[in-house]
Amino acid sequence: MNPISTTTTTTTTAPSAARFGLGAHGKDWLAFALIIAGFAALPLLGGGFTLYLGCIIIYFAIAALGLQIMVGFAGQLSLGHAAFIGIGAYGTVIAEQRLGLSFVPASLIGTLAATLAGLVMAQLIRLSGIYFKIATFGFGIIVHQVMTNWVGLTGGTAGLKGIQPIEILGFSFASRIWLYRLELGALVVIYALLLRLTHGRIGRAFRALGQNEAAARSIGVRTTLYRMAAITLGCAIAGFAGTFMPHVMRFVSPETFNWHESLVLLIMITVGGLASLPGAIIGAVVMIALPEYMRELAEYKMLAYGLLLIVCLTLMPKGVAGAVDGVWRRVIGRGA
C-alpha cells in the first residue's frame, strides 16, 4: 500500500471527505516531518539535562500517542492509563533482572504484558459510557496497588533499582545521546504507523466511534470490536513506552504510575488537542518541559496543570494543535 492509494479511497468513501481529504493528509505528514525534525535537532540545543528531558518527553509522547488514538479518536476515555506504562516498565525490568534477558526480548515481554492487561480491561466495554470510564479508573488503582504491595516481585514502594543500560546486538545504548536516538527511532516508527492507521479504514472507524457510537453502529461499524481494538492498542503502546522509562530514570517505583500520572497523560492530549496526533506530542512537550524549567514552582505544578486544563477546555477546546491549525488556515485563507 502506498499513501496515494489510501488517499483516493479516503476521498471517495469518507463521509466528510472535505475535512479528512487530500489536503489533510499532506498537512499531517508535514506536521510529522516538522515534529521529528524538531526532536532530531534537540541534541544541538544542549547536552546533559536537555537530553535527559528529551528522553522523558519521548516516552511520554509515545504513550500519549496511544492514548490519543484511544481517547481522542475512538472516544474511549481511560482514567488509568499510567498503569499500563507501569506494566510495560515493570515487565521489562523484571524480565531483565529475573530472567536475565536482554532489552529487546524483555521489552517485548513488557509490551505484551501491557497488551494482555489492556485486553483484559477491554472486556469491560460491555459497560456503557460512563461505567467503562470508572472501570478503567478502578483497573488503574488495582494495578497500582499490586505494584505497591507485591513486594517480592516489584520491590514495593522502594521500587527496583540497578537497571542495566540497554544493549542491542552487542551495541550499548549506555550514553544518553544513544538512548535518545533509540527512543526517537521508536517514536518515528509508532508515529508513522499511527498516522497511516488514522488515515485508513480502521482510523475512520475509530473516528466514527468517537463522534457518535450509535451512528457508527448504524452505518455498519462493528463498534464492539473497534472499541476493544482501540483500547488494546492504546494500552499496548503505553506498555511499549513504559519499556524505555526505567532505562531513562534508572529505577521504577509505583508512585510514577498512580492516578495523577494518568491525569497528566489525559491533560497532555487535551492541551495538545484531542483527536490530533501532533497534539499528543505537543502536549507531552508542554507538560514535561515547562515544569522542569520552573523547578522552584514545583508546589504549584499540579495547580497549574489543573488551571491549564480548565483554561484549555473553556477557551481552546481544540488545544494547541487546533489553535495552530486555526492560524494556519487564516494564513492560507488570506493568501488565496
Added chain:
Amino acid sequence: MNLAIQILSGLAVGCIYGLVALGFSMIFRAMGLVNFAQGDIMMVGAFLGYTAFLVLPDAPFLLVLLIAMAGAALLGAVIERLAFRPAVQRKADQIYLVLLTLGIGMVLSNGARLLWGADPVVYPTPLTHEVIMVASYPLPAVYLYILAIMPVLLVALHLFFRRTWLGLAMRGAADDPATAATFGVSSAAAATWAFAIASAVGALAGVLYAPITYVSFDMGIVGVKAFAAAVIGTLGSIPGAVVGGLIIGLGETIGAQFLATEYQDSIAFLIMIAILLVKPTGLFPSGART
C-alpha cells in the same frame, strides 16, 4: 475486634461514601454529568469545618456543619456557573466535561494544599477523641452521629424532592428540560441548584468524616470509592447511592479480613466491577436520563 462493632464501623464509613455518592448521583441526574471533583468538594468542606472550629472554638458541632455546608454550596454554585454552564451551552462533548471536572478537582485539591498546607490536620473538637462503650467494646462516638444523621438527611432530601417547589422543579428540569422550560423552569438554574446541594451534602460528609481520619488536601480520594458506590447503586438513584455506600463500607471492613489490608483500597473496585459485570447499570432502577 468484635464482629458487630466491625459491622457498625463499616456501616458508618459506608454512610460517608453514601453521602459523597449522593452528590455524584444528584449531579448526574440533573446534568447527565459525572463530577469527578465531588471528592475534592468533600475535602474542601472538611477544611471549611476545620477553619470554622479555629475561628469559633466554642461553636457547637451542628453550627460548624452548617457553616461548612453553606460554604461548599456557594463553591458548588460558582463552579457550575463559571466552568460548566459555558461548556454545556456550547454542547461540549462528554469527554470535555469529564476532563473539566478532573481539572476542577486538581485545582481544588492543590489550591487547598496552598491554603491549608500539605500536613494533615486533626479536628480540634472533643468529638474526635470521644469513645463510647458498646457491649464493652470501644466505638468512636462520631460513628453514632453519622448513623443518626444519615436517615435524617435522607428524609429531608425525600421531602425536598417531593414536596417543595424547588425540588419538583429540579426533578422536572432533569427529566424533561423542554417541558420544564414551558413551565418557567430553567434547566440551567436547576443545574446550579443541583451543584449547590450536592456540594453541601459533600461538605456534610467531609465534616462528619473528619473526626475519624485526618483532614488533608488529598482526602478527596475517598470520592473515588464513593463513585464506585454511586455506580453500584445506579447513577442518578438517591437510595441507590446510599445502599451502594453501605455495600462498599461493609465490603471493605469485612473484605480486609480475608484479603491483606494493603489491598483494602482495591476492594471497592473489585466489588464494583463484579456487580457491573452482572448488572451493567447497577443494582437499582435508573431514575436518570442516559
